[in-house]
Amino acid sequence: MRLRVCHLYPDLMNLYGDRGNVITLTRRCLWRGIDLEVVPVGLGERVDFTRFDLLFMGGGQDKEQRLICDDFRQVKGTALAEAVEDGAAFLAICGAYQLLGRYYETGSGERLSGIGVLDVETRAGKKRMIGNVVVTSALDVGRTRTLVGFENHSGRTHLGPRVNALGNVCLGYGNNGEDGWEGAVYRNVVATYLHGSILPKNPWLADWLIAQALGRRYGEGTPLAPLDDTLERAAHDAAITHAESLARQDRTPRGRAVPGATRRVRT
Ligand code: GLN
Numbered sequence: 001m002r003l004r005v006c007h008l009y010p011d012l013m014n015l016y017g018d019r020g021n022v023i024t025l026t027r028r029c030l031w032r033g034i035d036l037e038v039v040p041v042g043l044g045e046r047v048d049f050t051r052f053d054l055l056f057m058g059g060g061q062d063k064e065q066r067l068i069c070d071d072f073r074q075v076k077g078t079a080l081a082e083a084v085e086d087g088a089a090f091l092a093i094c095g096a097y098q099l100l101g102r103y104y105e106t107g108s109g110e111r112l113s114g115i116g117v118l119d120v121e122t123r124a125g126k127k128r129m130i131g132n133v134v135v136t137s138a139l140d141v142g143r144t145r146t147l148v149g150f151e152n153h154s155g156r157t158h159l160g161p162r163v164n165a166l167g168n169v170c171l172g173y174g175n176n177g178e179d180g181w182e183g184a185v186y187r188n189v190v191a192t193y194l195h196g197s198i199l200p201k202n203p204w205l206a207d208w209l210i211a212q213a214l215g216r217r218y219g220e221g222t223p224l225a226p227l228d229d230t231l232e233r234a235a236h237d238a239a240i241t242h243a244e245s246l247a248r249q250d251r252t253p254r255g256r257a258v259p260g261a262t263r264r265v266r267t
Contacts, residue, residue: 001034001218001222003217006047006054008057009041009043009072013068014060016195016197017197018195020200022056028203039052043071049079049088055091056091057093059097081116089213090189092191098112099112101157106124118163118191120163122155122157124154127154128153132148132150132243133150133193135168135174139167139185145204146170146236147167147192147202148240156178157175157193159175165184165185167182170254172243172253174255196239201232201236203229
């Protein structure tokens, strides 16, 4: 089997090792005998995104977001929206998450328009939200899973009625430090503030993305062989233990996580 991944703006949108997510997807496919082709797509390139099974875009500072936002909207926006509606899997981190929404308003009041694929809006607040994050997520239907990662953003994202949250914040700030939600999900798009990179130590999310990609290409229910995730699980657990121990020493906010209570789409 073969899958194609589009890595959007790999040179500009890559904070805190976000590129590690693409490496994780590649390795987990390779270990299962799935050939994963990664195609970098940068500024000025017009592409038919429906030809990809999976899309990835990492985070970026305001400066990089400013550099790409016109290209993202004008050159790629319509084709990306088509791919999303067609069921392509998409992982978007932080600055990419913000630009998949309607807009990101910077601290100086400048509005960077997004492509509006996600029903979310983001405005920068005065305080940056920095630290470790632990989230419970019901994305993987029938199971409550944990995600752990690192966040650093001034943007506060609020979800509209046409998206689900990725999960509930147990530790950290998440979307805005107020409503207890982290990330957004729409069709097979997963958008999150979690850097880290997120996939190496949360392998279930990598497999969820690969499963959606396989299902779209080869038919729903295409089996995904299990892997020995002993090391990945150890990394996951160690990151949570570390986050918990730091939280006992500092002021990391604690959420009121309700396992499984992921926001539902209201449309
Ligand atoms: N510039 C955005 C913010 O601070 C995104 C930062 C990021 O991708 N880590 O909110």
